[in-house]
Amino acid sequence: MQQNIKRAVIPAAGFGTRFLPATKATPKEMLPIVDRPTIQYIVEEAIESGIEDILIISGHAKRAIEDYFDSAPILEMSLEKSGKLDLLKMVRDTADIRIHYIRQREMKGLGDAILTAKAFMAGEPFAVLLGDDVVYHPKKPALKQLIDVFEEYGRTVLGCQTVPHEKVSSYGIVEGNQLDNHRILKVSNMIEKPSPEEAPSDLAVLGRYIITPAIFEILENTEPGKGGEIQLTDALKVLAQREAVFAYDFKGKRYDLGDKLGFLKAQVEFALRRDDLGGDFKTYLKELAASEFTI
Numbered sequence: 001m002q003q004n005i006k007r008a009v010i011p012a013a014g015f016g017t018r019f020l021p022a023t024k025a026t027p028k029e030m031l032p033i034v035d036r037p038t039i040q041y042i043v044e045e046a047i048e049s050g051i052e053d054i055l056i057i058s059g060h061a062k063r064a065i066e067d068y069f070d071s072a073p074i075l076e077m078s079l080e081k082s083g084k085l086d087l088l089k090m091v092r093d094t095a096d097i098r099i100h101y102i103r104q105r106e107m108k109g110l111g112d113a114i115l116t117a118k119a120f121m122a123g124e125p126f127a128v129l130l131g132d133d134v135v136y137h138p139k140k141p142a143l144k145q146l147i148d149v150f151e152e153y154g155r156t157v158l159g160c161q162t163v164p165h166e167k168v169s170s171y172g173i174v175e176g177n178q179l180d181n182h183r184i185l186k187v188s189n190m191i192e193k194p195s196p197e198e199a200p201s202d203l204a205v206l207g208r209y210i211i212t213p214a215i216f217e218i219l220e221n222t223e224p225g226k227g228g229e230i231q232l233t234d235a236l237k238v239l240a241q242r243e244a245v246f247a248y249d250f251k252g253k254r255y256d257l258g259d260k261l262g263f264l265k266a267q268v269e270f271a272l273r274r275d276d277l278g279g280d281f282k283t284y285l286k287e288l289a290a291s292e293f294t295i
């Protein structure tokens, strides 16, 4: 009965205020980790998970994202002429992905952003990837792990991990009953950004979802919640009362790019994993740590 998940949505309309002034003229999705824009890591995860079409919810001043995933004839010609063929391949590869765009005109929240994807999803279950959460797993991308759970249960799957108790107020927190597979919970309740006192658990939704199309009708009727925004979490809570919703504790190291320290950690660790940089960078970090570094 399960359909394949072939379509994904990446909301990218936000202002990126936490990274001002860098994000004044550059979309935050274009800030690089080493030498690739953060959105490239998200798009690669989607493609490696079997996604064929990606809808980016774009907004004002986000043209750079569209240019990035487009062909660049003048640059390509110049690279070809100077024989820089590996760079040419890199540039062409990014234009080879089926990406579609729609604009969210008003910032009414994540739930509202997802609702703009309704027509594109054409009544099929779909994936959501949030750009602030980059997940590293050496073998199986987080989204593919969720898709596998969806293929077994045929219902909405939320990608979760446990967060420190004092951090629960930054996330959608789920409550539920564990299944025989101890990584999966059947969701009974969800709260968007609860205080540590209100939080029913420390299990947070971390930017990966497979959602059934029943969510759209619910979103159309969801009132603004936390922060005056239409919250996806509120709609998912209603969905969990109508049909089963599962939380899956995915494997992999997740980086919070919405946070400056998280962003720096991602820079360091992704650089260390690179064949062309990792060795030298590690030597440098060791020397730096051993030195009496002063500002």
Ligand code: G1P
Binding pocket: 110, 130, 132, 133, 170, 171, 172, 173, 192, 193, 204, 205, 206, 207, 232, 233, 258
């Ligand atoms: C969003 C969601 C929240 C989720 C989080 C994951 O919040 O609303 O439920 O836990 O992403 O990173 P945001 O971080 O966009 O405020």
